[in-house]
Amino acid sequence: MRNIYNLILLFFITVVIFTETLRTRKTRIPRINVRRYTRKRVTRATKPVIKREKERPLSFSGISYEYDKKKLTKQIDEWVNSKPIVYSPARAIIVPHADLRLCGNITGNAFRQIDKTIIKRVFLIGPSHYFQFQEGRLTPSLYYQTPFNSIEIDTEVYSKLIKTGHFMYMDEAQDELEHSLENVLPFLGRVMGRRHFKLVPIIFGDLDELQMKDISKFFLEYLNYEENLFIISSDFCHWGKIYNFTIISKVFNTVNGTIYKLDEYAMKTISTLDPNKFQQYLNRFKNNICGQVPISLFLHTVKYALDKYFVVSFKFLDYTVCNTTNTSFVGCAAAALVVF
Template identity: 35%
Template sequence: MSSEMVVRRASHANNWYSGSAKELRNQLETWLTTAGSSTHGPARAIIAPHAGYHYCGACAAYAYKEISPQTTKRVFILGPAHHIRLGGCALSPAKVYKTPLYDLNIDQKIYSELYETQMFEEMTLHTDEDEHSIEMHLPYVARVMEGQSFTIVPILVGSLTTEKEVLYGKLLSKYLADIDNVFVISSDFCHWGNRFGYQYYDKSAGDIYQSIQKLDEIGMNAIEKLIPSGFSSYLKKYGNTICGRHPIGVLLNAVHELGNSGNEHNAALKFLKYSQSSKCLYMGDSSVSYAAASLKMD
């Protein structure tokens, strides 16, 4: 556990999103305005994509509009590991995450609590800066929470077994139950095409892009039911390349744990927007799907 002041740079700025504070703020505000007012909030958790903003920035806004900044003091961000082998979850060595808008402070108290469970390791700064799944949410968090006093809790989620998803869900459930907290679950949906090694096609659905949408919708319906085993069964049946399936699994298990705890937490998750990077018509095409969802709890 690092004690020095480590700062994580905005390593994907000027590439995956604008590094200009003015341009970035204008883009985010435009997308949030287009998404409209809250329809399924205030969110206790959201699911939102992490691709380049050119592809998914507009879709992500539909999730972020559901966050109530006035009641939020802490934002947990669970992102999947794309570049390293990780069998559990890891925390950042940084104390501060930079964004083009302003710096975000990591909640060291929560980090200490997580380390004490001995279920979290510390990633290297290189691993942190190489990974995009958490960083792509930082500008949106900064914009939505602007003017508020808050901290962030970034967590890198590895290739968890079903059993580990249960364990991490139980561990994080108390934080999900806290009305001061919001969870951001970072995930794109179907990665379709030969370059992704995945070309499931149900011709009865129509064109390839329509088959992809139907496939994703079956998955989104399973997630909305908030039954972890249902989502696991879906993944086993279809093998859909949802890169944030493990963070989603952790969230579902956290909600399930609260339902079993004897406390009344009426949870409802709803998908609010869906899009694709392109419409696949031929087997040589490729695309990535994006979806935005909000979980509210009474």
């Protein structure tokens, strides 16, 4: 009986010591492994207090692209330099943001069309994947880290965006969890090299008609000058159960054929540079293009440019279907816009 009592006492002492150890222990856990990847509604009523951090770190190095700098350099140089210059100097490009090891060859085609010697400002625009909101969100950081350098955020343009009433700063968690911008940074950092330019990164949620109109007119002021480059980050059709999209065309009866046909029609529609036709396409075919809001903004901006007698030329340069897993696929495309 005495032995049982001693065992019970020893057990409770062990539990107390273990609990106290956990409470006082200060172990640094990488944020990327512990944050919840849930689609969370964030409203203006719950607007966070933003502390401007110095630099946004890389969250997807070694996950979405090569961690080793030498290997990454070799990959990007091959992807870019192997492509012909056919639409240059591009004032705007559309690039994918899937795993670079799958779509880097496509992204390289778009970056081949830019002239880095004239670029002083880059608008990097992508969709929000994990948070739902109805405006544009700006980074709280003052610099964006790339695998090759750090790029200064254009705080002057940020101040102008805030004054429109259609933008607010996101918190650190939103910024570091979003991959639609970071997966473009290896190309931007490598291609631009040591040349000084400023970055305007923006993540978009849903936008209403007024927001779309006002923001497009704001972008038009910068599209007019060759020193500005617009990068629209978007993948095309996402197929698979994880995307809740498993339609297979009766005509093609294959996954790849279905994705290709949906995206082919999307690219033809976008190439008309008519935002209304693109919206009609989305309403009809329900293609889950993740960057449909940034693409729509781009089309509205170009429409206003054409109304002001701008002369432009736009073309899709490359396309492929990436097999992200055994049961999921993503369409990836590259395009370029030239303003004369």
